[in-house]
Amino acid sequence: MLATSLDLEVRSLAQLYRDRADAENGFDELKNQWGWGGFTTRDLTRCRHMARLIALIYDWWSLFVRLADPDRHREAITSRPLLLHGVARQTHHAGQTRLTVTSHHGRREAVAAALRRIAGFFRALAQSAEQLTAEDRWRRILAEALKKYLHGRKPGRQP
Numbered sequence: 001m002l003a004t005s006l007d008l009e010v011r012s013l014a015q016l017y018r019d020r021a022d023a024e025n026g027f028d029e030l031k032n033q034w035g036w037g038g039f040t041t042r043d044l045t046r047c048r049h050m051a052r053l054i055a056l057i058y059d060w061w062s063l064f065v066r067l068a069d070p071d072r073h074r075e076a077i078t079s080r081p082l083l084l085h086g087v088a089r090q091t092h093h094a095g096q097t098r099l100t101v102t103s104h105h106g107r108r109e110a111v112a113a114a115l116r117r118i119a120g121f122f123r124a125l126a127q128s129a130e131q132l133t134a135e136d137r138w139r140r141i142l143a144e145a146l147k148k149y150l151h152g153r154k155p156g157r158q159p
Helices: 010-033 044-068 076-084 108-131 134-145
Strands: 086-093 096-103
Touching (some): 044 076, 076 108, 096 108
């Protein structure tokens, strides 16, 4: 039984609950998969540093995974084994550095395609990077990672 004072149809009410659950999923992931709630100390400064460090790593990883698969959110519990379980070899020849990644994951073809897509994006970005400001480079990276939400718009300049 559901009791509410809202004047909404059942479908609309159900969507509100789904939206709330989606908003809470990020915090659940931070606590349970990234260890955001797993440290305690009486030193508040250390707690704050660790919380900020975990949040920063979570943000970087989320952007990297969005570059790999811009159409959906992937939680760390599945994306880390998928994208990190590989052996890389770096070689230098004729002034070029090449990184070859070998994966033994069952979905290695999908991983290889995602990594090629990311490498291609950064290769294209590097060709014009000298003409761009650091802010413009970030804007292009964010636009690529968040294109599902931006629908072709470019992130605007911050005041």
